[in-house]
Amino acid sequence: MSVAPPTVRRGIATRALLYAILLVFAVIYLMPLYVMLTTSFKTLEEIHQGNMLALPVDWTLAPWREAWGSACIGLECNGVHGYFFNSIKIVVPAVLISGLLGAFNGYVLTKWKFRGHKIVFGLILFSCFIPFQIILLPMARVLGILHLANSTWGLVLVHIVYGIGFTTLFFRNFYASFPDELVRAAQLDGAGFFVIFFRILLPASIPIIVVTIIWQFTNVWNDFLFGVSFASGDSAPITVALNNLVNSSTGVKAYNVNMAAAMVAAVPTLIVYILAGKYFLRGLMSGSVKG
Amino acid sequence: MSFLHINNVHKRFGETHVLKGIDIAIEQGDFLVLVGPSGCGKSTLLNMIAGLDSISEGELLLDGRCINDLHPSRRDIAMVFQSYALYPSMTVAGNIGFGLEMRKVPRKERREAVDRVARLLQIENLLERKPGQLSGGQRQRVAMGRALVRDPQLFLFDEPLSNLDAKLRVDMRTEIKQLHQRLGTTIVYVTHDQIEAMTLASRIAVMRGGELQQLGTPQAVYDDPNNLFVAGFMGSPSMNLVKARIVEQSGLPVAQVATDGATLTLPIVRDRDALRGWCDRDVILGLRPEAITDPASANHGEGNIHEAELPVALVEPTGADLYVVTSLGGTNVNARMRPGTPLRAGERTRFAFDVSRMVVFDPESEQRIRDAYTADVASLEATA
DSSP: OOSOOHHHHHHHHHHHHHHHHHHHHHHHHHHHHHHHHHHHTSOHHHHHHOOTTSOOSSOOOHHHHHHHHTOOBTTBOSOSHHHHHHHHHHHHHHHHHHHHHHHHHHHHHHHSOOTTHHHHHHHHHHGGGSOGGGGHHHHHHHHHHTTOTTSHHHHHHHHHHHHHHHHHHHHHHHHHTSOHHHHHHHHHHTOOHHHIIIIIIGGGOHHHHHHHHHHHHHHHHHOOHHHHHHOOGGGOOHHHHHHHHHHHOOSSOOHHHHHHHHHHHHHHHHHHHHHHHHHHHHHHHHTTSOO | OOSEEEEEEEEEETTEEEEEEEEEEEOTTOEEEEEOSTTSSHHHHHHHHHTSSOOSEEEEEETTEEOTTSOGGGSOEEEEOTTOOOOTTSOHHHHHHHHHHHTTOOHHHHHHHHHHHHHHHTOGGGTTSOGGGSOHHHHHHHHHHHHHTTOOSEEEEESTTTTSOHHHHHHHHHHHHHHHHHHOOOEEEEESOHHHHHHHOSEEEEEETTEEEEEEOHHHHHHSOSBHHHHHHSTTTTOEEEEEEEEEETTEEEEEEOOSSSOEEEEOOSSHHHHHTTTTEEEEEEEOGGGEEOGGGSOTTTSOEEEEEEEOOEEEEOSSOEEEEEEETTEEEEEEEOTTOOOOTTOEEEEEEEGGGOEEEOTTTOBBOOOHHHHHHHHHHHHO
């Protein structure tokens, strides 16, 4: 084993090259995050000195405090925290309801097949491919009729409707590989439609539930277009508030406050991904590979 | 009135006619095995009894009441599935008790019932485990426990042993049979394995292409097959089927079979009356391997032995037996001889044919040619 054969040595060289390339891309990818984080802890003076990549000399939490509680958005100077909770108020029901509806759809489309179930699934799937912009005007009209315009509940409804396509796709593919015999056994045992769903299928669906939550949470939280179109003023989500904060600063741009606000807006999705990320790939694979 | 009566049951999926009028009746305590090649409709029939598939035509009677339109859970039937179908997120105890829980049995009674079944199946130490932590044989037992705990009128088994390895399959087969004898339950069991069917059943229903080929005791189906399909399907090694010609010799029909040398003439003792009408016509003879032996092991007491010297084409020792292959009527024929018989391919030896066990088939309709009397006995046995 003193001299490695040439093929092994070539293998190591390729591997080193591979890692070097990956490292370069990782650095490129993480650079903006690094700049955002460091800038958010710097004072304005330090930022104006110009070195974007340097670590803060004087660590300060003031920009975070200002972004959270006192930055001016439009005419009000209460920071982004109100909008942060708006987003929570939109995301939690939107994710839960669209997830539950998707799970029911998947359950019915695979275990209680009816005439035309393929067409129905095809139509639901079709909604995944409709661009956001197309539905803006009709949706505004619908929200107006329902008296939900300019409210967080209006946004909840929009996100539920838009999310059902994806959540149905996820759950349908997951349940397609779920053995029919289990449903039949439960029927013989005397379990009905809902009992079978809640007692047999749902407890076995953790991986796909995690995938759905991550997917829906990220999409709804990061949405800007619907937020800016259907909610304004106090009911706007944090993405819209962030935009308004950055655009409404008069005079000197408070980059550190902007960066801190942007971090506040980004943290929840990061946390969800870090907590549940390891299930994400597993769940995405589970439909295709029988485990 | 029989306990389970399947009365002219049909199943159609759109244009395809899957079951074409099945008639089966069994008594309480019977072990009915539905056996046949894949696609013969046996699993469909089982699902229809369970209520998981609808009945297109005909009637299902269980203990005198029509169950056609009853929901599966109201038929008083339990089923063991091929994949066991254990609920993955519940413990073994939860799995076994689920049916009782759905029927609103109080927790304490439920616990007692689960314990009793667990003791019966020797799985008491597994009750808190999840199905994923069990071996194949253990899952099988839990699946049976789930069926047993409800103490239903009828048990259905859908190929329950096909997912087990060969050794475990034989063990579980024995256990199922013991359980049936001990509890006296009525069972309908589906399999494609004819040995499973022979060993377990008190009644066998052989099916093919959505039609019932024969219903009877294992021995009747084995010794007295209705047609060529049943003859060839049941038994391993399978029945020898040989082309022959019926001719009349001194007023009696005999079967003439071509061999590599002289023509072999076998006297006919069974179904003689029916075969009188077949003189100078071609037929197919059916002879089980154990009905062709060496002269010393032949059943001289009860049988009707006819000996002939024939060439040996091949010798296949299995340890317990020695299968000797010769050629009759252009096909290879297996004979079962005493192990250790000193024989080699190319030699000639004496074969003893027990013609009392020989059955004869019409080569065109593939139906058995049998006397009216034995036909009556067979149909009597089927309905008994």
